[in-house]
Amino acid sequence: MIYINDLKMKYGSKDVLKGVNLTIKNGEFVGLIGRNGSGKSTLVDLICQVKKAEGGSINYDFDKKRMYEHVGVQTQNAEFDTRLKVKDICVLWQHIYPGKCEGVDELLELLDLKEVYHQGTGTLSGGQKQKLNILLALIHNPDLVILDELTTGLDAISRAEVQKFLKMLNRERKKTIFMVSHYMDEVETLCDRVCALKDGVIFANGTPAELMERFECSTMQQFAERCLV
Numbered sequence: 001m002i003y004i005n006d007l008k009m010k011y012g013s014k015d016v017l018k019g020v021n022l023t024i025k026n027g028e029f030v031g032l033i034g035r036n037g038s039g040k041s042t043l044v045d046l047i048c049q050v051k052k053a054e055g056g057s058i059n060y061d062f063d064k065k066r067m068y069e070h071v072g073v074q075t076q077n078a079e080f081d082t083r084l085k086v087k088d089i090c091v092l093w094q095h096i097y098p099g100k101c102e103g104v105d106e107l108l109e110l111l112d113l114k115e116v117y118h119q120g121t122g123t124l125s126g127g128q129k130q131k132l133n134i135l136l137a138l139i140h141n142p143d144l145v146i147l148d149e150l151t152t153g154l155d156a157i158s159r160a161e162v163q164k165f166l167k168m169l170n171r172e173r174k175k176t177i178f179m180v181s182h183y184m185d186e187v188e189t190l191c192d193r194v195c196a197l198k199d200g201v202i203f204a205n206g207t208p209a210e211l212m213e214r215f216e217c218s219t220m221q222q223f224a225e226r227c228l229v
């Protein structure tokens, strides 16, 4: 679905991505891990064409001019206009993607947002804002969902609920998911494949079981502690 070849990006003189190669196949659940500042969000921004790469290429299985019909993105710390209610934002999105948002009631239910539907976004808790971000990434029924640290800020129960929901989206509804995460337990249980970003390149790429075996670790947490430093 997405083919990234030798992607390079720098900010000023700082090389952040030095030649990233990565393929996301249709129907896969791919995790991206790496230390703070390793370039994960930069890679997401490049995939979503929010930023322009210095070199390399990204090819898509769909028309990239219609990117946002195919891709749903949840970004870190997205802010909402506090004059708007949750309902207003949902209605706005329904106007942007006419005929594609039939599942909004189900999403509100699944993400436990029904009770705040008539509340202003300024009154939402951090976790509720995060859930609204997730809802907006999914509202137009995209083929590919990109999630940048989606469970950060969620309580333990909400985290488990959202993880279960994502698993269902991938396994039953066949959505392709690309997820940035710092939670190794999450990556280990959810992802078909994990890509580890370090020093500007994907230095390891495989199923959690393959990575743990190759690097002689018993958990992905151990893998992160040993290999991401």
Ligand SMILES: Nc1ncnc2c1ncn2[C@@H]1O[C@H](COP(=O)(O)OP(=O)(O)OP(=O)(O)O)[C@@H](O)[C@H]1O
Pocket: 011, 012, 016, 034, 035, 036, 037, 038, 039, 040, 041, 042, 043
């Ligand atoms: N607009 C920018 N201008 C200058 N430097 C930037 C800019 N955006 C990011 N950086 C730098 O690029 C590096 C990678 O940032 P990025 O946000 O992609 O990392 P990350 O892996 O997503 O980090 P985290 O896990 O903390 O969210 C960091 O050193 C950051 O300071």
